[in-house]
Amino acid sequence: MEIKEISQAVIGRLPRYYRYLGDLKDEGVERISSQELSELMKVTASQIRQDFNNFGGFGQQGYGYNVEYLYKEIGKILGLDQTHHFIIIGAGNLGQALGGYLNFERRGFIFSGMFDQNPALIGKEVRGVKVQPMEEMEAFVKNNAVDIAVLTIPKTGAVDVAEKLVSYGIKAIWNFAHVDLNVPEGIQVENVHLSDSLMKLSYNINRYDQLVAENQ
Amino acid sequence: MEIKEISQAVIGRLPRYYRYLGDLKDEGVERISSQELSELMKVTASQIRQDFNNFGGFGQQGYGYNVEYLYKEIGKILGLDQTHHFIIIGAGNLGQALGGYLNFERRGFIFSGMFDQNPALIGKEVRGVKVQPMEEMEAFVKNNAVDIAVLTIPKTGAVDVAEKLVSYGIKAIWNFAHVDLNVPEGIQVENVHLSDSLMKLSYNINRYDQLVAENQ
Numbered sequence: 001m002e003i004k005e006i007s008q009a010v011i012g013r014l015p016r017y018y019r020y021l022g023d024l025k026d027e028g029v030e031r032i033s034s035q036e037l038s039e040l041m042k043v044t045a046s047q048i049r050q051d052f053n054n055f056g057g058f059g060q061q062g063y064g065y066n067v068e069y070l071y072k073e074i075g076k077i078l079g080l081d082q083t084h085h086f087i088i089i090g091a092g093n094l095g096q097a098l099g100g101y102l103n104f105e106r107r108g109f110i111f112s113g114m115f116d117q118n119p120a121l122i123g124k125e126v127r128g129v130k131v132q133p134m135e136e137m138e139a140f141v142k143n144n145a146v147d148i149a150v151l152t153i154p155k156t157g158a159v160d161v162a163e164k165l166v167s168y169g170i171k172a173i174w175n176f177a178h179v180d181l182n183v184p185e186g187i188q189v190e191n192v193h194l195s196d197s198l199m200k201l202s203y204n205i206n207r208y209d210q211l212v213a214e215n216q
Numbered sequence: 217m218e219i220k221e222i223s224q225a226v227i228g229r230l231p232r233y234y235r236y237l238g239d240l241k242d243e244g245v246e247r248i249s250s251q252e253l254s255e256l257m258k259v260t261a262s263q264i265r266q267d268f269n270n271f272g273g274f275g276q277q278g279y280g281y282n283v284e285y286l287y288k289e290i291g292k293i294l295g296l297d298q299t300h301h302f303i304i305i306g307a308g309n310l311g312q313a314l315g316g317y318l319n320f321e322r323r324g325f326i327f328s329g330m331f332d333q334n335p336a337l338i339g340k341e342v343r344g345v346k347v348q349p350m351e352e353m354e355a356f357v358k359n360n361a362v363d364i365a366v367l368t369i370p371k372t373g374a375v376d377v378a379e380k381l382v383s384y385g386i387k388a389i390w391n392f393a394h395v396d397l398n399v400p401e402g403i404q405v406e407n408v409h410l411s412d413s414l415m416k417l418s419y420n421i422n423r424y425d426q427l428v429a430e431n432q
């Protein structure tokens with residue numbers, strides 16, 4: 001099967017467009033030019049036009065974009081017109097934070113199950129969802145429509161748990177464990193490696209300090 | 217001042233190299249070729265060599281890289297040979313999760329203060345750090361060496377809090393609020409927009425389903 005993909009760099013920018021357009025819509029703005037959007041988002045107007053051209057362009061240039069239409073269309077491209085059910089593996093603070101976010105639900109991501117191996121957490125409720133022991137995960141995934149598994153467990157164990165989830169039929173993993181998962185083709189993985197992000201910040205702090213020192 | 221930067225794409229890949237090299241070191245591996253590293257990390261050997269060439273190349277090719285040396289050198293580039301103190305603004309589950317990570321401390325990121333406006337959370341202890349009211353933030357930042365402020369507060373308020381932090385002297389913000397901050401040049405910001413990441417996953421799920429349907 002040939003997979004003709006739009007680059008992940010473009011896809012990675014869509015949620016940001018979606019966020020800005022949602023804010024504009026909430027503020028009652030009806031139309032916006034690529035130039036205005038460019039100034040607001042601090043990207044070039046040509047980048048915006050190029051990105052949008054991947055999806056047919058979304059309407060006339062001179063006149064500007066219809067904010068509500070553009071917001072809806074990008075939402076559809078992102079699959080936000082559909083409902084996704086997710087479970088969280090790991091009921092620690094991070095898992096609880098993610099389970100608690102109402103914003104995810106507003107975008108169609110429904111929190112439907114939570115699992116942990118720590119007996120102290122079993123039975124605890126997070127936004128109406130009870131934490132279940134890991135042994136219940138298989139039956140839950142097989143008996144419920146679960147689209148996404150969120151991994152908020154330590155790196156040891158994460159690879160095994162991911163393999164199990166895939167064998168139970170999970171098609172997408174949102175991975176917060178600090179390890180790269182090894183999944184078959186067709187399983188979607190999105191990593192959030194928090195340490196990596198912090199190290200990138202650390203690099204930029206130190207590099208800037210060096211540059212200031214060099215230029216003094 | 218001219219800022220000669222290595223591309224953020226390269227910087228963004230460094231923490232992943234660092235992670236793999238740390239694992240190899242822990243497993244007792246002494247040398248590794250770019251080819252072996254390429255297979256392990258699933259990036260091309262030429263990408264690895266190009267990335268490393270930004271920093272002088274880290275030693276001979278034919279012989280392979282010295283794992284411990286490479287690990288240390290990349291750590292230095294990332295500023296991990298230095299200590300950074302961070303405070304967390306927002307003592308909810310996400311803030312507590314970040315405050316609780318011992319891994320950050322192992323890399324030299326010291327959790328030293330936590331602030332929230334919710335009276336119910338004031339005085340609560342997260343890994344030995346007491347949650348203080350927001351009013352204490354200014355004095356704390358001015359009287360202590362704080363390198364990084366972590367924002368784990370809702371988007372309303374985040375822009376204001378970031379502005380205040382910068383005016384108190386904060387040079388770097390690790391931003392989890394779902395909004396882009398507006399900071400002066402020289403202030404480093406690293407965003408973790410969790411909703412954006414989830415939407416990207418959602419796109420990939422739906423796009424894959426479409427491709428499968430189209431190819432059937």
